[in-house]
Amino acid sequence: MSVYKEYSLLMYIFCNNTHHDDGQFDRNEVVLYVFCRVLGSPTLYLSHDLTSVQHNSTFFIFFSTLLSFVPSAYCIFLSLSLSAKMSQVVATRSFHSSLTRPTSGSAHHRLLTSLKPPTFASKVCPQQRNAPSKVRYPSCRVNARKSAPAEVVPVSPEDDSKIEEELQQLRGMQLLGDTAVGMWSKPTFRRKTKIVCTIGPSTNTREMIWKLAEAGMNVARMNMSHGDHASHQKVIDLVKEYNAQSKDNAIAIMLDTKGPEVRSGDLPQPIVLTPGQEFTFTIRRGVGTADCVSVNYDDFVNDVEVGDMLLVDGGMMSLVVKSKTGDSVKCEVVDGGELKSRRHLNVRGKSATLPSITEKDWDDIKFGVDNKVDFYAVSFVKDAQVVHELKNYLKSCDADIHVIVKIESADSIPNLHSIITASDGAMVARGDLGAELPIEEVPLLQEEIISICRSMGKAVIVATNMLESMIVHPTPTRAEVSDIAIAVREGSDAIMLSGETAHGKFPLKAVKVMHTVALRTEATITDGRLPPNIGNVFKNHMSEMFAYHATMMSNTLGTSTVVFTRSGFMAILLSHYRPSGTIFAFTDQKRTQQRLALYQGVCPIYMEFSKDAEETFTRALDLLQKLGMVKAGEEVALVQSGKQPIWRFQSTHNIQVRTV
Numbered sequence: 001m002s003v004y005k006e007y008s009l010l011m012y013i014f015c016n017n018t019h020h021d022d023g024q025f026d027r028n029e030v031v032l033y034v035f036c037r038v039l040g041s042p043t044l045y046l047s048h049d050l051t052s053v054q055h056n057s058t059f060f061i062f063f064s065t066l067l068s069f070v071p072s073a074y075c076i077f078l079s080l081s082l083s084a085k086m087s088q089v090v091a092t093r094s095f096h097s098s099l100t101r102p103t104s105g106s107a108h109h110r111l112l113t114s115l116k117p118p119t120f121a122s123k124v125c126p127q128q129r130n131a132p133s134k135v136r137y138p139s140c141r142v143n144a145r146k147s148a149p150a151e152v153v154p155v156s157p158e159d160d161s162k163i164e165e166e167l168q169q170l171r172g173m174q175l176l177g178d179t180a181v182g183m184w185s186k187p188t189f190r191r192k193t194k195i196v197c198t199i200g201p202s203t204n205t206r207e208m209i210w211k212l213a214e215a216g217m218n219v220a221r222m223n224m225s226h227g228d229h230a231s232h233q234k235v236i237d238l239v240k241e242y243n244a245q246s247k248d249n250a251i252a253i254m255l256d257t258k259g260p261e262v263r264s265g266d267l268p269q270p271i272v273l274t275p276g277q278e279f280t281f282t283i284r285r286g287v288g289t290a291d292c293v294s295v296n297y298d299d300f301v302n303d304v305e306v307g308d309m310l311l312v313d314g315g316m317m318s319l320v321v322k323s324k325t326g327d328s329v330k331c332e333v334v335d336g337g338e339l340k341s342r343r344h345l346n347v348r349g350k351s352a353t354l355p356s357i358t359e360k361d362w363d364d365i366k367f368g369v370d371n372k373v374d375f376y377a378v379s380f381v382k383d384a385q386v387v388h389e390l391k392n393y394l395k396s397c398d399a400d401i402h403v404i405v406k407i408e409s410a411d412s413i414p415n416l417h418s419i420i421t422a423s424d425g426a427m428v429a430r431g432d433l434g435a436e437l438p439i440e441e442v443p444l445l446q447e448e449i450i451s452i453c454r455s456m457g458k459a460v461i462v463a464t465n466m467l468e469s470m471i472v473h474p475t476p477t478r479a480e481v482s483d484i485a486i487a488v489r490e491g492s493d494a495i496m497l498s499g500e501t502a503h504g505k506f507p508l509k510a511v512k513v514m515h516t517v518a519l520r521t522e523a524t525i526t527d528g529r530l531p532p533n534i535g536n537v538f539k540n541h542m543s544e545m546f547a548y549h550a551t552m553m554s555n556t557l558g559t560s561t562v563v564f565t566r567s568g569f570m571a572i573l574l575s576h577y578r579p580s581g582t583i584f585a586f587t588d589q590k591r592t593q594q595r596l597a598l599y600q601g602v603c604p605i606y607m608e609f610s611k612d613a614e615e616t617f618t619r620a621l622d623l624l625q626k627l628g629m630v631k632a633g634e635e636v637a638l639v640q641s642g643k644q645p646i647w648r649f650q651s652t653h654n655i656q657v658r659t660v
């Protein structure tokens, strides 16, 4: 016997709430419309003038009781405030078992037709005009002509002093603990796409971590292929120190495992390889001569075949395998260059037969647990099993760390769906991906991985070579700028800098360029960017439904969204619906604030919650105003939903539109 959830709609419709002939809609109409769009069910309309259903317990109990006679009821209360300060929808649920699921397609259709003013649909979901009973989602629209002059900070090679000036100004503001009303305290809050910075020799000092954070870094990544625990510990401590002293910013910490990567050994000095030259890789340890170097992987000789193409650093140099002995692989150099110590080796089209999590990785993972990092980026994941194994391990040590799978192995491609399903997100690790697979597959896979993650509600990061030329040059190539814009348009949560910030000459400029390009690109994305099937995945669940409707509402009204969350679940959910406005996520958990830094459009704010919801809402809105993130008189959509109820009955959820 199936248990069905059905919907019953109980509405208080404020008598003056008729739609306007001029095609303009007020927030009450929006609230009403978005909730009617997908709820096909027995519906009871009541005209009543209430200030707040939630606070009117007599009405709430009365109608809940009334609806308890209706089998399988989901009750939606719409309250439209006379004071014009607030409109809200409250939903409560009562589950009943039912043998049949009453279909109400025609009632639903009638409901939609009667409630939907003709021009409203074009404002919310333009393509649905002729198919009101079917839920479809708007696709990404890009208006290249739309500009956002106030948002764009030009970047030029000469702007180092400008960056410094801006940072000084920001730091000054912070020290004073004051921010002017009407402006953002940090430029980074306006950007939705987050920036991951790899920390290395160029940036592992207190000064540089601070500067990166103030310039726009959202996540600090430590690559465990380099450095040792002591050097990574120092970076973690610095990031935590920054977070502890920052009133309005938090940087997440990501530990990237080394994985079963194959690298050449140490060399006393770089070797120049010339095309046609013979060169040997050996599994013997400690070899580093002009024509032979060690490889750190014992099965290397077994895994490669005569005729295979070996790529150094993703193709910077290449060698074809000519012959093999018991411990060596003889090659001929195809594309030459300078071979330095510990370089990446890939065999085109093949993954190494090593486990995804090596002994060293487990050691590093334990280091991450001890240091309470926020994310693991797991290298060379080939199947979902390894993700389950890691998640089980984390559960056993009660560690709340999210797992991002790096898609970079040829073997991972047939298992993309199951791998991403098992994880909390994915990284398009284009370096190794473009070495193990033909390079022309990379943009297609990037698009596909982003699309899979978006439709599953998982985080997605695009990584590698985004501003590669800025490792040595102060300005990017135009192709790199376009690459960032594409990743933003495709809807990735975050974009990543590797060598640019780890060992580059212009780490701050690279962050600034990324920030500016992302911001400019985001300003051209004019309407919702819901992935094609996210609604179908989510629509049966209360929180998902509220996230969807809150997004519709905030998009239509042009408001930001305010959400209160302990675990971060509801903020992450809202982020996946990609509302046009910022998601201000208030949390009373520092860990949650830190983790939310990765998610597109989420501005995480730490605040202690008080027992009284109203008092907390007021404090939150006051804080946003003080930080210059909202202005007095501005409307915001406020969502109370999610897995952990805060100030609501176990089964009630609500959305409000409030005026600050």
Ligand SMILES: Nc1ncnc2c1ncn2[C@@H]1O[C@H](COP(=O)(O)OP(=O)(O)O)[C@@H](O)[C@H]1O
Pocket: 198, 199, 200, 201, 223, 225, 226, 227, 231, 431, 498, 499, 500, 502, 503
């Ligand atoms: N913690 C570190 N210590 C020293 N060097 C580092 C560190 N992290 C990164 N690097 C340098 O920055 C380069 C680019 O970083 P990344 O892309 O993460 O590494 P890789 O491409 O080697 O996997 C590395 O090749 C290495 O030279």
Ligand SMILES: C=C(OP(=O)(O)O)C(=O)O
Pocket: 223, 225, 256, 379, 408, 428, 429, 430, 431, 432, 433, 463, 464, 498
């Ligand atoms: C991000 C990547 O991984 P790593 O930097 O560890 O090589 C990549 O291969 O693109």
